[in-house]
Amino acid sequence: MNADDLSWQAGTYGGLAPLKVTLLLEHGHLDLVMRAAQERGEWFCAERAVRELCRSGEFGRALEVMEPFVATGWRAALWAKAEILLRAGRMDEALDPLRLDEESRASPGVCRAVAGLLARTGHVDEAVDLLVPHMGESRTRTVLVEITEDKGRDGRVLELLAPHAETARRALDEGRWDDSRSDALELQAQVWERAGHAGEAIRVLGEVVARRRFLPEDTLTAYAELLARHGRLDELREPATGKDARALLAVYAGALRDHGRGQEAERVMREAIAADDWVGHRSWLSTALLRDGRLDDAIAVAEPGFSWYDCSNLLAPLVLSLHDRPAELLRLLDHPLTVPHHGHEEFRHEWRAFALAQLGRVEEALAVIEAHPDPWADPRIVGAGLLSAAGHLAEAAAALRDLGTVEARQNLFEVLVRQGRAAEAITLHPTVAEQRAAARAKTASVPLREDGYSVEPPF
Template sequence: MHTDDLVWQASNFGGLAPRRVDLLLEHGHLELVIQAAAERGEWSCAEGAVEELCRAGEFGRALEVMEPFVATGWPTALWAKADIMLRSGRPQEALELVRTDATGETSKSKCHDFAGLLAKAGRIDEAVDLLAPNIDGWWTLSVLVEITEGQNRDERVLELIAPHADSARHARGESRWNHPFSNAQELQAQVLERAGRTDEAIRILGQDIAADQYLTQNTLTAYARLLARHGRLDELRELATGQNTHTVLDIYAGALRDHGRAEEAETVMREAIAADDWVGYRAWLSSALLQDGRLDDAIAVAEPGFGWYDCSNLLVPLAYQLLGRPEELMQLVEHTSVVPHHDHEEFQHGWRALALAGLGRVDEAIALTEADPRPWTDPRIVKADLLSTAGQFDAAAAELRALGTIEAREELCEVLIRQGHAAEAIAIHPTAAEQRAAKPKPEPVTLAENGYSLEPPF
């Protein structure tokens, strides 16, 4: 186990990926996950095991799992150990463990992490004192607001935010679009709201919006959501008109639904579509109708966008919401407007195949994917996935065993876990070293004197 290997694992979800670790834990295989962390140096296994052990109050065992990773000198593991100590009621030891790493010449993120650790340890004033002199942009300001949530320090936080919020208000008029505190106004409103000063938050941020004294769309949506949370629907309706309609009409319609006024929300959005057939309106309404179990109506709203070329294609959001509902997915893909178009034929084939497999018609599903002239991955892995979807785990496992590639072994691991063969699943899964060795190495690129490539892509 080396730091370089662990960094690669963390960056590439190498080794047993987090979702496979979660699957093992869901099936009750904590001891096997601990063993994989120790014997294979699996970082995701260590993280998953530590979380499970801490939830059970077994902090000593959690530290044992983490110790070999800490011994490599990897800072991420050191901070993970500190978190275990903090959760076990040893805040002073946790802080001392990472204090030098955090307060010496280090990255801003480490400073933020240490402030967060101080806050969790109950030393909130020290945390604020650490951040206050270093508030040089939106990131640190956001961390300050986050770590002081529920800590009874809102007045001090507001004092620290105020000059940055005021500066941001004037930045637009001065054409300073790259202002470092573009989020200060919405953070100010957030802290006012949590301090119980909601009317003040609405008044101040509302004045900024009305006067166009803000920099980003996020500030506008933050104001709209503030109004929605507190039932200020008349003000929200007024905001959702004119130049702001594309940005906040969905928030207004959502607020109407939250207040039991779903029919009114539907009317609002249908009227918007009639006046301005914008894709965002159709996307929101089709999704809302689907949530209400009205698939036919959802399809009718989204249908005009089924043939669009760009990423606004309205077929995709509906299909993704139906991937676990094969009968309804089949109804969608068999709609007359759903035809192969613009080099996206593979999506239609894939969705239809999944629907068929989910309905138990696995032979038809496999035949469909095998007929696809442009499979999106190894067709044998696709076949195994369809067999798994149909519940034919033995056949899926046999297909993947015969293939034996790195990717096939990764997929086989999941099949074996679901079959109840967890130990074999871990043993057959490729190690992080195998995965890393199998990654294609980038071709060397000739660079110009300015450092840019002389070959496409530039």
Template sequence: MLIETARDRGEWFCAEVAVGELCEAGEFERALTVLEPFVAVGWPFAVRESASILVRLGRIEEGLALVRPDAAGLESAFDCRWFAGALVEAGRVDEAIGVLTPHLGEPWILESLVDLTRGENCDARVLELLAPCAERALGGAADCRCSAAGGRRECRHQPSEVLVKYSRVLERMGRADEAIRRLGPVLPAVPGVAWRYAELLADQGRFEQLRELATGEHAGLALNQYAKALEEQGELREAEAVLHEALATDAEYTRRRLMAFLARQGRLDEVVDVGRPTYEDAEGNLLHEAIDLLIRAGSPERALELVDGLGAAYAEAHADVLGYTRLRLLAKAGRYAEGIAEARALSEREPGQWDTTLAWLLDLDGRPDEALDLLRSSTEREAHRAIAQILTRHGHYAEAVAVIPTVSAQREAWDRR
């Protein structure tokens, strides 16, 4: 059905999933057939996927030809990135590096270089390309404006970014000690790299150095890594103490980590209490973080108590979001009838705005026909998607596909809006 839908309706997402399934089953030629109409109109994702499949089939030159940039394309970092990826798949890593080199002034291309070459036995070459920017950063330069690796454009790397990449290549070469030795002295000039330095120390089991880092001037970036290392070592009390201490220097990030830590220990009341100072804030609000942790811990009832305990002013200002959240929690708790009653009340106040949610609850309550009747008469914009979802859940796949407007119909509707 996926293949038929992709072919008959021009649905790219159906084609994408179908191609993935076919490739997993080893049916590469059929996958290419599914992609053909999309390649014909130049859809870039289809072109790239076709190139990848052709390379895997051993039709390397044919695949590379699909994504090989012309003279103008060689000026495009995006075009070169996709061509380099295909070259790596074809085992031509040196050529891929050559294609990327003129664009290494772009931070995301440097990231691509590091990612694409992982495990390809060319780390010495990658390290050499990183060296010009890394040496400037290690020397304390505030920024880097070199012509990176002979590239066409001025380098735009920040010292901390390039040093993180440099240290990762060193680490995968088995030279983590060297990465630690090189990063340590530069921390005063490039404090933003302290988190990576802490990560290296933890990975190498250097806990005393990590403790010193986490209790010094770089505590804000290193304490959380130290706490993670302690937890992994089973030192739970010490890890918790470190996280509580870190709240003073990095409250928002550490509070989130402490809540997750407590949830892993099953201490759900404390999860709620730690997040409580933020629940009615405009910024850094961790209400939904707490709700998700409670749901994952199998305690939707506790999450409902949290929502119902919010202040009246906040609840009124965020009525729509909290209304939906409450309905979701009632469903998680299996209280479908109560959720349906609340959704009906909301729908009476705001006709047409709660139809898909009400239908979802009706279906969960074992009343799919009522849910479908409601949606078929609904004016809610996404009602057709909800209909398709319900039909799919009950095994009516062909009907579900028929409900969804074609790509051209969706485009026309968008233009009208």
């Protein structure tokens, strides 16, 4: 174990990734997670084991798990140890490894990180004190608001925000926008609202919105969401259905649905589509119709966007909403209005195959992949995934064992855990060293253009 390996794990979700650690814990294998951290240098195992041990008050064991990682000198491990000590009530010891000397206290980034740590472990006033010298920075003000939520410090936070909000107001009075303080009014409103003074929050943001000239869309949206949360739909209707409809109509329509006015929400959205056929309006309405079980109506609304490019394509959002409803997903894929996903037709084959597998139609699912093998780096791994999705765990495990590649062994992990063979799953999972070697080999084998990007997909 060394700091470089740990940084690689954290930056690439290498080793036993968080979802795999969560799977182990869901199956009651905290002991195996701890062992993997100690014997294999698995950072995410260490991180989650420490969290679980601290939750049960076992701070000594948590420190034992973290100590080998701390010995590498890696900053994240040092801070993890500090958090354990803070949770154990050993504040003086905790602050020592954080090295909060004068130089550190002069760094806004260090102070924000340590303040978050202090607040999480109940030392809220110390956290706020650490941020006060850096309140001139936007990110520091945001962190202050975040770490004090539900901590009973709203009065002090409002005092600290007040001069920055006043500076922003003066700039608006002078007909200019002060980028260095532009967030202060929105943050001030956020704190007023959570302190139980929604009327004051609405007044603060309402004054900003009324000026219009220097209004960022985020502020406009925040104001609309504030009105919606407090049932001020009459005040929201005009801006939401006017020239700001692209920014606000979804907020208004969602509020109407939340208040039991679903038909009205559908009507205003259809009127907006008729007036301005914007992808955002179609996306919202198709998703809402799908939630109501109206698949054919959702398809009819989204269909003009099935062949649009990239993020504007409206087929993928419907598919993702139906991943756990395979019969309806097949209806969507077989619908006469459904066209191939522009430039990514292979996705349609994958979607169909996994829907068939979830329905137990394994042979049909495998036939789809066999008929369209080109998009997959290794169709055999995809086939094993289909067997697993259909509940044929023994067959899936056998297929992945026979392949024996790094990728196959990574996929084998979940199958073995689901079979009740968690210790074996960890043993067979590729080590960090194996994963890094495979990643280097893959990178070396891909021809690159002069600008450093791959000449073939994935770019």
